[in-house]
Amino acid sequence: MNTLMEFLVGTFILAFRGGKKYYAWMGSLILIALVGLGAWVYQLKTGLGITGMRDPVSWGLYIANFTFLVGVAAAAVLLVIPAYIYKWGPIKEIVLLGELLAVAAISMCLMFVTFDLGHPERFWHLIPGLGILNFPISMLSWDVVVLNVYLAVNLIVPVYILYNAYQGREPNYKVLWPLIIFSIPAAVSIHTVTAFLYNGFPSRPFWNASILAPRFIASAFCSGPSFIILAFQLIRKHTQIKIQDRAIFKLAEIIAYAMGINLFLLIAEVFKEYYSATVHLAPMKYLFQGLEGHNELVPFIWTAIAFNTIAFFLFLTPKTRENFFTLNLGCVLMFIGVWIEKGPGLILPGFVPTPLGEMWSYAPTVPEVLITLGIWAIGLIIYTLLLKVAIPIEVGEFRQIKDRLHGIVGQNQ
Amino acid sequence: MSKHNVSTVDPKKASRRKFLKGMAAGAAAAALPVKALAQGSSGFMTYGSWEEYFQKNFQEMTPEEVKATLKRLEEKYTKQYGKKVTVKATPPMENVLFGYALDLSRCIGCRRCVYACVKENNQSRRDPQIHYIHVLRFENGEMEFEKSERYYNPEKVPEEGHYYMPVQCQHCRKAPCVKACPVRATWTEDDGIVVVDYNWCIGCRYCMAACPYEGRAFNWLDPKLPPEELNPDTHYLGNRPRMRGVVEKCTFCIQRTREGRYPACVEACPVGARKFGNLLDPESEIRYILENHRVFRLKEDLLTEPKFYYFFG
Secondary structure: OOHHHHHHHHHHHHHHOOOHHHHHHHHHHHHHHHHHHHHHHHHHHHOHHHOOOEOOEOOOHHHHHHHHHHHHHHHHHHOHHHHHHOOOOOHHHHHHHHHHHHHHHHHHHHHHHHHOOOOHHHHHHHOEOOEOOOOOOOHHHHHHHHHHHHHHHHHHHHHHHHHHHHOOOOOOHHHHHHHHHHHHHHHHHHHHHHHHHHHOOOOOOOOOOOOHHHHHHHHHHHHHHHHHHHHHHHHHHHOOOOOOHHHHHHHHHHHHHHHHHHHHHHHHHHHHHHHHOOOOHHHHHHHHOOEOOEOOOHHHHHHHHHHHHHHHHHHHOHHHHOOHHHHHHHHHHHHHHHHHHHOHHHHHHHHOOOOOOOOOOOOOOHHHHHHHHHHHHHHHHHHHHHHHHHHHHHOOOOOOOOOOOOOOOOOOO | OOOOOOOOOOHHHHHHHHHHHHHHHHHHHHHOHHHHHHOHHHOOOOOOOHHHHOOOOHHHOOHHHHHHHHHHHHHHHHHHHOOOOEEEOOOOOOOOOEEEEEEOOOOOOOOHHHHHHHHHOOOOOOOOOOOOOEEEEEEOOOOOHHHOEOOOOOOOOOOOOEEEEEEOOOOOOOOHHHHHOOOOOEEEOOOOOEEEOOOOOOOOOHHHHHOOOOOEEEOOOOOOOOHHHOOOEEEOOOOOOOOOOOEEEOOOOHHHHOOOOOOHHHHHOOOOOEEEEEOOOOOOHHHHHHHHOOEEOOOHHHOOOOOEEEEOO
């Protein structure tokens, strides 16, 4: 058996080995994923009409989640910067955990957009050469390019590091560093391009604000690191990876600054619309106050603002930031807050009122929610499996056994 | 309900109904995904053949490929609807740029144009009924879209103190939808008509987000078109039967206007509010209107430069 085969078989075995908690976690995720896939089959069979979307609001829960997760994917890699600046011990591990999260998040993004297509089986129309990619005219074509490049980079770097570690070698940093450096602007670009996707339409005044891209980046620095703080604690509890408290608290501090900027940009946006009070105010009124009796988003957005503000102060104050209870509470509040703000809170007011002034309330249907939960479950499965393989390699538990021809790996697991 | 005063299926009701239906069916599908796919003859794999699945973008087809495609589609539709259907691909005429003008002082808001359009262009008839034309009712003295009403439903039109503004695809010279499409499934033809290749559209609906005029509709479910209501005289880029999951729109009745006829909405208008013609022909009625009336276009500030003009005659 050659090295690659051994490696693959070894990873396969690793994925299936685990304690009761591991099986329970994976089992419930697989169950949710299967229900979601079943609902997707129903959607494929019947059409997108099974969702709550209609012509007036032609994007909904799927695109909302897509937008949010692009932020998570971007921020996961941007962690490299503080990790490098503040010298958080072995930077390789942090890069690795971040890039693997990016892989999971981007996979979810690609699923959300694919499941949102009327004809997912025509995806080949997007492939240059085979089909026609309207590049560089269509902003959506930019998004297709940057997301796929980003996914590729974030797959190559960890696989390269891990495959070398598995063979007991240091990776060639002459190859690795340029890729890691490249992944930083790439992370900024995926979120900028995703913002531009909405930003470029004068038909949708709520999105047509130049503040959108900076706000996207700022809020990504809140949601992504919030997830990572929680994930780091779980990882260091259940594995031998060592992550210092210092690194976690620094992350919380960065979140505080990012949320400060995000709230400031929000105020700038709200001021401009409310004070000038042109027709462009309508979508913002719909979001914050309700418009013509349509106030379904109002409780959500105020929850988001409350959560984000509370979390902001929890992370700003060193005392609460360095207390794991308040820290984790802040992470959960922020993750939910940013999801509302950048998910449904961004997508829906883009459509309502419609360009010809129609008020129309969107609400997701049950199959739509099941599909969404299914994609989240698949994303978490991907992240869990990636960590399950990556961590034993990093801590040296999963290594190639060189003196045995058929040496199967990970005997000490 | 008389057809004069029904604008569209109430989307709220339609969505509630679908919601309930969806709950039941969602659970069923979740239990039996394999069976569900196997039964999916009406599912997303509605291609009659591999040729159809691998069909090129219309703009890239050779004349032979166009011919073969039209023949294949004719056979498919003829079989599907049990009556002879023709699919043509009449090209643009030389030196023609189509333009449209609508006289707001004449329009009485009867929606005859809306229904003539549905009939001519083979739109889905229900769940939901797809309309290319939205007639907005304004109170006199207003022209703010958010104060308009499209679900007006009086005994008789026109109503005292109101005027009406029908809006459809404005066939912009700088069309935001064409710019948006990631696969060039929608484009502007040489005669100025913005068209969609339904077999190339991936159904991302980015064009719908881009359009400032709500000129585009999506087939959320299988279009419901009873064979007896099918208009068998069709154009590849126009009124041929659509499939679920693609975007469609007004094509100035490409199947008619490229043969020198008027769009169905122009013919249906009982008060002559709708004018159509060749912007390049100095003798045309549309040119007369542009030169002798003060015309305006919707949302001029967006600089989309529509070829659809409004005026008060």
